[in-house]
Amino acid sequence: MATSTTSTVYIQVIEDVINKVREEFVNNGGPGEDVLKELQGTWEARMIQAGVIIGPIERTGAPKPALGGAAAPVHDLNVPYEGSEEYETPTAEMLFPPTPIQTPLPGTADSSMYNIPTGPSDYPTPGSDTSGGGGGNNNEAKTGRPSPFMQPPSPWMSQRPPLDVNVAYVEGRDELDRGTPHQPTTQDFFTLSGKRKREEFASQYHPGGFIPQQDGAGDAASEVFEIELSGGSTSLGGHGILTTANKEVVAHVARSCSKIPQLDGPIPDPYDDVLSTPNIYNNYQGVFNEDYNIANTPAPNDQPAGTPAPVVQNDVAEDDDDEPPLNENDDDDLDDVDEVEEQNTQHLVLAQFDKVTRTKSRWKCSLKDGIMHINNKDILFNKATGEFEF
């Protein structure tokens, strides 16, 4: 509660302000006396609500009838319960009937009806969540890759039903698209005879003695593929040297080996793991996340197994996003904590200072004309002296 003197001073300040702005309100095309009354009434009502004015306000003179106009808002703010409770119950009942409408059977009801009440954030959570993260990948999947081996979409690709909901599927398609264009090429090579392949290599190799790039960015991959080469396609193994393009071809030859009945000797299990697409990803992703490798070690060779890998890949990317480099936002967090604390305590002194001195860690200050809001009380002071220990 307010001390009586504070309340008195506040009331006098309100009256003083109202009286001194009255001219502006009434004359010069101002909004008029009624608006001024409304201002005063609402202001006082808020003050009573805040507990810094002890109501009822005793008027010292003419403004007393003026309160009549403002009586309604004052009353509303202080005694809101009786009136509103009567209205609240039917209002709540009015609000409830839409609920059965909101939950029809998904099959029978119009989907738009179903979506409107729940809102986009509730119902299509998987879609909306993934659309942000998977959108780029989705586009990527659609645009495809400018691979030299790119060919018109194979019938096998068009057979796949459209997948649009789950990011895992989108990623999986992305994954598959990477392999798909190569597949016919791979099969073409397979139909070729071993002799023909030798000629091809020779033609690339001998003219001018130019050796296509072998030590570029593809080195890491080539290790994998060379293992495949020696293990899987024995017909090519004798050459020993591969162009980058041929490495890819060989990779896909080898990859297709996992699907084609085994004809040229046993393939060891670890070799299978190397061949499967998700595990090739593992080789790249292992740098970032060991857990990911552990989780995907038993990934099988069949194509749906490609889905977990990109999901984890996303996680890795998000982890990177979660820890941006230090910037000014890091400081803001601390400030916010401070502000929250200050707002929670809400103890505030507003004053003017005459003098502030310090002797070592002892601070002395003399303040005047202050308003203190402490422990939910408003206290006014004419003078204050402070002694603080830093």
Place this chain on the structure above:
Amino acid sequence: MATFELYRRSTIGMCLTDTLDEMVQNGTLRPELAFQVLVQFDKSMTEALENQVKSKVTIKGHLHTYRFCDNVWTFILQNATFKHEECQENVGRVKIVACDSKLLTQ
């Protein structure tokens, strides 16, 4: 007469500001007029504190933070004690904002 906008942050000032905001948003009040009311409040509040308030307060406490910027002192006290007439208030954390009184007399 120079005034501080300092006291607008007090309870009475916030109540007035909220009221004016509401009325301006309703369209009942022109923003310029609302501003005039605020300026008048600055004057009236300062006058009232000078002329009507006679009480004295002593403040003690641990000074956690001090800041002097743009002629405004800001102190954050911890475990502060306010003695006001015969009653005493203790708070764990309080902020003191003080403008230079000499700016008003100029």
